[in-house]
Amino acid sequence: MFALENVVQPTTNGSNPTRDLNKSLFRRKRPIIAIWLAALFCPPPPAIAEPELTPSRFELSGFGTLGGVRTNSDDVEFTRDQSQHEGAKKSWTAKQDSLLGLQAYFKATESLEFVAQAVSRYGPNANYRPELMAAYARFAATPNLSIRAGRMGVEFYMLSDSRLVGYSYLTVRPPVDFFGTLPFQYVNGADFTVTAPLGDGVLKGKAFFGKSGEKAPIQDEFLNLQGNPMAGGYLDYQSGNWQWRVTAAQTKFKHELPPPVSTLRDSLDQASQLGFPTAAEAANQISLTDTTSRFYSVGGVYDQGPLQIQAMLSETRHESSIYQNSRAGYVIAGYRLGQFTPFVGYSRNRSKAKSVSSGLPDAFPPFAQINAGLAGALARTHIDQNTWSLGARWDFRRDMALKTQIDLIRGEPDSVFLYPLSNLNVFSLALDFVF
């Protein structure tokens, strides 16, 4: 399905209307996706005998955010999540939160539909090149069972598949303490959803599996996530004003971390040949390849008219010692007053260091250097911070919302992930829209 992207070549003819449209939408970036979309979803010629009452079979829609953010410090860079290469400092930047998404929907039959979605945002490559976030077919086998195949948003946590649709939630961005550590947006694979009424509510179960196709920037290098198998599932129960969801998901790494971690592993391996087998063991413990990371979470939403409260707790466990296991949680509460919905949020994330010993004596200076490198690598993902968020959403006209938010991030001195900080205030303004 995705091989098409490589097969369909953009025409060199400058007057191609699809290309021109794409140019204006995505700042002269790859026209391939637009052509691909057009080819796949070009509406069929109107059938003469088509029943006039069928809902529209083809639909083009979109979402976007124009957002500005700044902090009170030039020492750290504030990013929205791990997929961003550069972060915000003291001067206003539109990079972190601005994005534009375009979605094509085509209903082939009552039970078969196709969706494709491309998003242009400031991503891992430090540019706005549009990415195909979704391209799937959904088949509703029965009212209880539907199957999707293709590329779709990851549901490692409740709401994680709509992180980019700012208009759909209250805050400027999803809580960074909680969602910021997730470097991936989509999975290439399939999912199965079973839905059934139960008691006064509706029970939904979903299982998904597939492979990642993304990468995460680490300083000037990348951690390649491509081909990492992903699998997971959730149980969701919605009744009255309540919604509950329990999720478990996992991914297996197929690639190693870039330098300096990869060079450290080499050094450990070399040292082991000098008669210190524990060093090779340590190199193995901080290796990422073929280790699994597991993500567990439980979330609840209470929604009663003007009042909405949502909360989530998560636990992340990594087999590899290079990543610290962590626990995170957040709660956001908002109350609508006319067109304004003020909200308050609190989030926290804390990880626990793992101990790995190289067995190399510090007395020998080159070994001491390796040991220091190892200690640094193990502390690399230590996080111990919390955030208070305060803001308001203004629904000033249909399909548009203006938001402002202040985040007070407070971290322990040893907290270095996603950014080293002890005290950072973040100011945000955003205009969210759908069309």
Add this chain to the structure above:
Amino acid sequence: MGKNRLFLAVLLAIWPAAAVWADLVVVTSPKSGIERMTREEVVYVFMGRWRQLPSGIPAQPIDSPLDSAERAQFYRQLVNKEPSDIRAYWARLVFSGGARPPVSAQSREEQMRLLASQPGAVAYMERSVVDSRVRIVFEFSASAP
């Protein structure tokens, strides 16, 4: 009576945008195979959580025109939500591959045609325009909020 008047006065005071509550009812085609729906069932069908009528027919909810007072009032009465809340709700589902929003009828005629042609169609309208082509399955006036 006095109670109702007080209720209306309070309502007008806290909610100046809507001058009068229309008497909305939820209707289906007479071929739907159902006589009544509960408030929960109406919520599930219109919010896309579970779209099957108790008779087993797939439910197809029909919204009144976008920006119509009827549509705004329906969701205020059903889930106590403003039109923008409902738009935000659907934005999340539509862009993450969840349920699709109800079909939007552009006029009363179109709404009636949909109700007549689809046994699973569910719509809402003022009681005064209900005729023999549709069947009332839920009344806000007869149900506690």
